[in-house]
Amino acid sequence: MSDPTTPAAAGRPLDGIRVVELSSFVASPLSGLTLAQLGAEVIRVDPTGGAADVNRWPLAPDGTSIYWTGLNRGKASVTLDLRSDEGRQALRDLVTAPGAGGGILVTNSAGRDWMSHDALAAIRPDVITLELPGRRDGRPAVDYTVNAALGFPAVTGQVDEQGGGHGVGQVVNHVLPAWDVAAGLHAALAVVAAVRERERTGRGRHIVLPLDDVALATAGTLGYLTEPQLDGTSRPAVGNHVYGTFGTDFTTSDGGRFMIVALTTRHFHDLARLTGTREAVDALETAAGADFSTESDRYSYREVLAALFARWFSAHTTEEVARALSESVVLHERYRTFAEVVSDGDLVANPLFARLDQPGIGPYLAAAHPATFDGAHLTTGPAPRLGADTGRLTTGGSPA
């Protein structure tokens, strides 16, 4: 936990930049939050009464959205009647106002003529707009539908039968909206890259970043869509094993669970040592004609090796296992719940977190930007009350 009264480091990387965010849900609000942490002035615009995410769960006891306030920290809030000509003009004025660092719009409400890139560029030629639609064809989509169509749920939380078919008989959705997170960070990066370019050339940019293309590009880069092109097959479902190396989960005598990864030969030898299986592993290697100094063979024999190591875990308590692992080089963590992360004191002990007095939520430990810049975390104040800055920042606004 940091002391929130410590003055921020002199200057932030994005000082002088002003971004208008017409957004909802995760991806575009996360881009705005990240830009605000890095020093930009971020103005979130919502329709009168709030967007569809204003009351999204989880909620605090008084009904305030933990979700909305978490994603909109450090921003200004403007509400406008976006069905009226006056409200639309106020949005255009806000985006195209003079100022070297202004002229930037991030939105997931793409495709409206009255706020299109061309309409804004007609007023301010160097405008930078970033649209974040669900699908490249303009149709809506959300993280969970994008992920279903892409293939990850078919290989999560299950193991393909030996030599059996591979399909979508079972599906397990991820819980983290990973594509929203990736899209939000890609959006912030694309905007800052375009700002850097504009400061050199004076040129604006029209950027379109579809959520489904973020997912496809990431899966393609990581190889998931290359294997099927080469041999027509998908990567198999391997349960909690890590594909291509030795890593899986083990259970202790008192029900603790550990994730173990032996990425290198050094890790692997130490795992064999601490589980007392060195001789058995060596005998297996010889008998099978395998070479456990290669990741390939450690992966190929993962089930035999895991069964060997599991005997030691199941014969020792969580405390004994944790101690032995901490004295080894093996990569490991005990599986925990979110509540345990908090009750174990991780947040209090970590300067990433600082006390935030959030109206409607109360004081809590809130995360800054995950990086330190010259040793300092970049944090922000609380989320605004919906519409709090409408009068200050616009002339055509309506109260929330």
Place this chain on the structure above:
Amino acid sequence: MSDPTTPAAAGRPLDGIRVVELSSFVASPLSGLTLAQLGAEVIRVDPTGGAADVNRWPLAPDGTSIYWTGLNRGKASVTLDLRSDEGRQALRDLVTAPGAGGGILVTNSAGRDWMSHDALAAIRPDVITLELPGRRDGRPAVDYTVNAALGFPAVTGQVDEQGGGHGVGQVVNHVLPAWDVAAGLHAALAVVAAVRERERTGRGRHIVLPLDDVALATAGTLGYLTEPQLDGTSRPAVGNHVYGTFGTDFTTSDGGRFMIVALTTRHFHDLARLTGTREAVDALETAAGADFSTESDRYSYREVLAALFARWFSAHTTEEVARALSESVVLHERYRTFAEVVSDGDLVANPLFARLDQPGIGPYLAAAHPATFDGAHLTTGPAPRLGADTGRLTTGGSPA
């Protein structure tokens, strides 16, 4: 699929920037790839013979790593004996070489005195360094261990017992290395923000971005670590349901699986209409005293509602369900495998993908940067042969 012979748009946002990347695995190579797509010259430096990821699975038939080549497209490759004074000097020379856009190092091999920020800043005071360690305390960690300690596997792929306890009796790892992806994008963003600042102020930056802090900050921002601070509880495991709204998976009469999300009241009414359950839903709403115009009540009654809707899905074929959904406003996708994404022709139909002739892999459809800039995707050439640019770019290098 785009035509890769189309000339790139005139200029890219990061033209003139030169980044040295001393990296391995996913996060820092992904940051370099993304910077390269945006226009930076990126030089990946490896120890002689390659880093620990050089042969990582998946592999092409000739043994070339699909993974390594996918993440290192469009970069130059330099190999150095980093245990020798000459190799270390060559790395320092590469990072600190003159040039307004140079002086940038991204690395996950932090903590070495001879390449510390201070050592480099003593040569080039405006140097920007970004270190990406596994943990903030400097210890190594990987995506799968970070995720285990944070809480997501305890709420993935399972449903808590009604009123029962909540713990880590079951754990399901994610398959996508989501924290590596988020860390790589955060790293690219932090570097570009620092470049933008340096171009205005002349000031360098020492940035440290631990993988575990990326995960903690994201989970904190999304509210997962706020709920336990307010009432001591973790979010429950809800299987394939989407937390806080109505969304889950359904199975058709011939075994097809669909992910359905009814985010708005309009979506929800259309789902009731197409499944022929409007009267039953209305009767349930009245009898229960619920208000299905709120996300909260649609979520609270998710199991009853899903059971009602499931009868229609199980009575219709995949083709019938797909047709009916496509004529509705309900957010939906059919669950597919990675192989189906390819065999359905998604990549061929999408300008995000272009043919890439990758030595060792062959021609395949590779993804560009997921955004379009003024309508054009930003793509790169293939990955280099390991060490191909050592002679051209260094004087102290050794052959691979």
